[in-house]
Amino acid sequence: MSSYAPLADELSDSLPFASRTTVGGSTPSATFFSCVANLANTILGSGLLGLPGAFAGAGSLTGTLLLIIAAFGSANGLRLLSLCASKVGYDEPTSFYSVANRAHPSSTTVIDFAVAIKCFGVATSYLIIVADVMVDVMKYFNGDGSMWSERWIWVVVGTSAVTSLSFFKTLDALKFTSAIAIVFVVTLTVVIVIYSTGAINPCDPMVFEEFGDTCKGPTDLTKPFKDTLQKLSTFVFAYTCHQNIFSVCNEISNRTQSAVDRVIATSITVGLVLYLVVAWAGYETFGDNVQSDILKNYPKNALVTTMRIFVALLVIFSYPLQLDPSRRCVTTLVNKIRKGKRDDELIKTDVEGIDEEEINNIEKESLNGVNGSHSDYDSPGEGGRSRIDDLIYMVITVTFLTCSFLLAMVTNDLGIMLAFVGATGSTAVSYILPGGIYLRIFYNEGWTWGRIAAVVQVGAGAIIMPVALYYAMGGGE
Known part of the structure; x- marks a missing residue:
């Protein structure tokens, strides 16, 4: 991820990141560790358990290449967005809205809506995972007849658990839960590797009966091209974390491009290494008999049950990392509606006797309202501004x-949801939007490496989205 010429001066450590001491009136204080933990935790979600199954569809060699290519594509998209954020500046908190508004103002509503829906879909998949794994946990302890084996109970419990983490106003506040989640992922990876070595027998007698004469199917380096395309969205979905790069840029204390680049490189590398280990070990253990959720292949014992609990906690800790960017996008949409109403009122107001400076101040405050900052006209009287903004924040979160x-x-059906989210929202957020926004913001850059990377990013997204969506809808069967 080397710097893109000829932006060396613009992307140096002194400009434009370090030239801003505050973001939206608050001093950035997130550490490198905090940013990496949150970004890596956003990456390492529900896709981890599906990668051995993706290898079964693509083959171990092809799957490895796709994981590496997807990692580079994701890193490139993250860096393009961070460069756009630095170009826009940090007088106000950056977001998909702020960079899209600079790139193409008329597209901001569509982009905010797309990001919000994508994050909502992923967050909902986390509740589905909590319910699925905890039902298996309760069946291990109490059998099928227990009330606690009912799926709806664990949807309620999961929602209650994520609610307690959903009202923090910065991602930095979630750094400890993100760090714990990464520990869970590493522990899960170690267990999968141990089973792959044969040190513990991975064959459950009941699973053994399902597969016939062996619990391990054949393994292949490559698979038919059609089978590989059917798993394409899984590889794209695995690295989707782009909605949170703006929080990294806003909150990191050492706000330089090189510091953000290190966060991106470290987070993607952590994800790639863990993904490769889990995918290879899981696929080598069960071959083509591996299921879409690899935990379903393992024996129903205390160790695997503990891993299921870890997975439930992992996605609970990851839920607010999807809610936060979605909430920001919806807040922007709400503020745009509020701004439109204020503009209508301003037009209808008799401005005779109001000097030009006061009118400009009103218009400036209205614009700030759209970009997510507070404004004094939200409600009359001292403290009215905070009450209105907090009310909007609460309503959006609860909704x-x-x-x-x-x-x-x-x-x-988790598989269908992830397939559609990966094919549409993840592809748009990871490939099409980063490349397209960069090309618009740096329109006068010339044919540098940055523009070439952006063109490749958009082109890849334009190919991936229709192909992945076709197969997600059952095409090719």
């Missing part, structure tokens, strides 16, 4: 949680 809960209650 997100409620809708996510209701959808998780009626949906139990």
Whole structure:
């Protein structure tokens, strides 16, 4: 991830990141560790357990190449967005809205909506995972007849657990839960590797009966091209964390491009290494008999049950990392509506006797409201500004949680949800938007490495989205 010429001066450690001491009135204080923990935790979500199954569809060699290519594609998209954030500047907190508004103002509503829906879909998948794994946990302890083996109970419990983590206003506040989640991922990886060595027998007698004469199927380096395309969205989905790069840029204390680059490189590398280990070890253990959720292949014993509990905690800790960017996007949409109403009122107001400076101040405050900062006209009287903004924050958060809960209650097919989210939202957020926004913001850059990387990013997304969506809808069967 080397610097893109000829932006060396612009992307030096002194400009433009370090030239800003505050973001939206607050001093950035997130550490390198905090940023890496949150970004890596956003990456290492539900996709981890599906990668051995993706290898079964693509082959171990092809799967490895796709994981590496997807890692580079994700890192490139993250860096393009961080460069756009630095170009826009940090007088106000950067977001998909702020960079999209600079790139193409008329597209901001669509982009905010797309990011919000994508994050909502991923967050809902986390509640589905909590319910699925905890039902298996309760069946291990109490059998099928227990009340605690009912799926709806664990949707309620999962929603209650994520609610307690969903009202923090910065990702830096979640650094400890993100660090714990990464420990869970590493522990899960170690267990999968131990089973792959044969030190512990991976064959459950009941699973053994399902597969016939062996619990391990054949393994291949490559698979038919059609089978590989059917798993394409899984590899794309694995690295989607781009909605949170703006929080990294806003909150990191050492706000330089090189510091953000190190966060990106470290987070993607952590994800790639853990993904490769889990995918290889899981696929070598069960071959083509590996299921879409690899934990379903393992014996129903205390060790695997503990791993299921870890997975539930992992996605609970990851849930607010999806809620936060979605909430920011919805807040922007709400503020745009509020701004439109204020503009209409301003037009209708008799401005005679109001000097030009006061009118400019009103318009400036209205613009700040759209970009997510506070403004004094939200409610009359001292403290009115905080009350209105906090009310909007609370309503959006509660609405997100409620809708996510209701959808998780009626949906139990995780594979279909992840396939559609990966094919549409993840591809748009990881490939099309970063490249497209960069090309618009740096329109006068010339044919540098930055523009070439952006063109490749958009081109890859334009190919991946229709192909992955076709197979997610059952095409090719």
